[in-house]
Amino acid sequence: MAGYLRETDFVMVEEGFSTRDLLEELTLGASQATTEEVAAFFMADLGAVVRKHFCFLKCLPRVRSFYAVKCNSSPGVLKVLAELGLGFSCANKAEMELVQHIGVPASKIIYANPCKQIAHIKYAAKHGVRLLSFDNEMELAKVVKSHPRARMVLCIATEDSHSLSRLSLKFGASLKSCRHLLENAKRDHVEVVGVSFLIGSGCPDPQAYAQSIADARLVFEMGAELGHRMHILDLGGGFPGVEGAKVRFEEIASVINSALDLYFPEGCGVDILAKLGRYYVTSAFTLAVSIIAKKEVLLDQPGREEETGSAPKTIMYHLSEGVYGIFNSVLFDNTCPAPILQKKPSMDQPLYCSSLWGPAANGCDCVAEGLWLPQLHVGDWLVFENMGAYTVGMGSLLRGAQTCRITYAMSRVACYLKRPPSPLQGSSARAAAACRTGRGRRGHVQASVLWLGDHGHLVHGPRLHPGEHHVSGPRSPPENPSGAPEMPLGEVGKVASRGTLWPGLWCSLCHPSRSTCSVSAL
Template sequence: AMPRVLPYYAVKCYPEPAILKLLMALGAGFDCASKGELDMMLRMGASPARIIFAHPCKRSCDFRFAREHGIQYTTFDTVSELHKIAEMDPEFKLVLRIRADDPGARVPLGLKYGAEVSEAPALLRAARELALECCGVSFHVGSAAKNLATFTNAIENARKVFDEAASLGYRMDLLDIGGGFTGHFDEMGNVMFGEIANTINAALAKYFPPGGDLGDVRVIAEPGRYFAETSSTLLTPVIGQRDRVAKDGSIHKDYWLTDGLYGSFNCIVYDGQNPEFRVIRSPIQPEPIDTRSYVSTLWGPTCDSADVVYKDVALPALRNGDWLLWPNAGAYTVAGACDFNGIEFTHPCKVYVWSDSVVDPPEDREEAQEQPQPQQTDAE
């Protein structure tokens, strides 16, 4: 879809060894943001030349590790970071991260990282005074971006920074267009990526044409969700339940699951996700007698009363041993989990499944469409 762009997978999104090894075998690079991620990828056999240390504010231990292991590329967006680089690893090839916000992105990033385009000249001059090598520009429009024009504007602004750098004697040759792409499939198994890809390709052709005055600029991206989101499905058994009578006399049901906000569902808090699910009935129990729907709450397993996955959703009556199946559970789920209460959220049981198709057969899709989804009810 984007023939000029080489993916550098965002390890933070889902550091699942099976995905990392597969992407490495396919020739991908890797976006690492810490000493730990660098160490993980190097131990797997990734070449330092295929890693970008894409964190604009690094710790001293990060610098030491990167220097000792030959990591060549890193990002920056402040004068403060330039002075740290000059002191701790002046051989780094520097990539200036600029701000490029999509206001409709699920997780905007510009408030924390990315220099304003107007700040770029001063940053480049500071790098020149410190005798540091600036080789490129990066940006990130935000996670799960929606506004296509944001990519065009960001690539245009990157070209402005390239031109400013050239006026100071730099010859940049790397453009990092970040991430923000989703990786869902349509009913035919095709990745729904066309509009974003077409927009990026057009902007690259306009502002960074091959063989243009900038030469052949190398273009990379930092996709995480695009590769990881649909790769995993989460299964949570029901381990407890309770009925309570509401003021109007109706029954409100509470269910306890084996995962919650401290585990894979941290994505609800930190990533703005609203996970979909379907009910899977226990194969060792008879078909349920009660087929009515009830206003229900899904609780996580910890002692924290804030550990609630969904409140007041319509669900059929569930039993201990029934399951909820959550698709598209790869991106920013278990990667952000912790083992609060001593519950091992960070080491879930994994079952690896191979399929010759990326979509379910039509009959399975029809069955899934009949399953209830987490819609808010009008109950108090």
């Protein structure tokens, strides 16, 4: 990500990459740092983000993905998703500025906040962001005055009473009020182009999506009766971002596909999109936090000292992050973060009832309690997985810094063409990948595929190289990459494009002076 991420923030890891290995290296470096004390940092596996996207494309082939910036606005995530061709769902002016700064066009931005500041509406109007959402008359009136060229999407209420985060308590117009809102929009010459709904995260019932799609069909019919040309259906988000969720993403996708076939079949002229946040980033981010202080509290249990030879105790460990910052999910989602010890304890070490505390000067800043841990020390590191959603940018000011540093990692990349692997050229000592290039018959080039991770996951959707000499496509990994079929250049150009992930990847076919491909930047 040349010019966007500092080189020190990005690591191209070696083949055989594991989160554990990289974290061990990073925590060791943080512990030995002499210029500044590092008490917490994130490690982000961008490859996991990319794999999630291709899972999405496979499971919901009719749906265009928009990323909810509010969930995690870290530069690496935004840049990778932009290169993959995603749109962006923004909740305010700052988020619109952020994605436009990295080159996202206004046509790929949705201002998807049903309750907006007037100044932010004017910003959207000035910078060409035309797709906005609304769910009430007052919001419609604000848009009429401040953004008359806006194209509006009506947000309807959903049945998400069982969701962990009930968005219907805050957003969405009831079906009874939709006709009135559509009539007002028609009277004020406001273009209503679609319907959206928001199902809160952690919804245990996939049928909530089917019901909301059915409700959206009714609103489409209302709009058609009133003369609105509606052609956008926004499925919202709420999709799980971790393995082991009560309802798997694939199950939700199956229900959605069936409902779409019933109410919005292919060829009906409706563009379908979804706004995903947690789905993309939750499992991609791992947080490492060091213990900055500890306190042992003796328990008043008569007789126990004689039995064990020492007084029973509980241990309180203090961290630089707490529930008013990165661990806010303890308050809002009622979670109990489970730490992983960076140093593996021996089997014979005794365990103590332990608790983890944040830096706030009150008794509510408890990250976790009732944990049975071995004796730990100041400077030891605790690791927390699945920390990518609503954490970045939430670093506690109480620790003296606003945000935790993020180290982005990408596992090995290979471009399969014809020749045996050659090492990629890179400035990082850890950079290692493989590249296969070669010359075919004149006017032909072998199809190229970018692979990612320890198991060769496909990471790149169809995309022509800028020189139109090779293409990456969504296909199964070939058993023998050198035997991949050749593709005439004329046919290559017909492959649908979804964005390029590594614009710095060069091919010797395009640049004969280069004997191997090289990645100049992610």
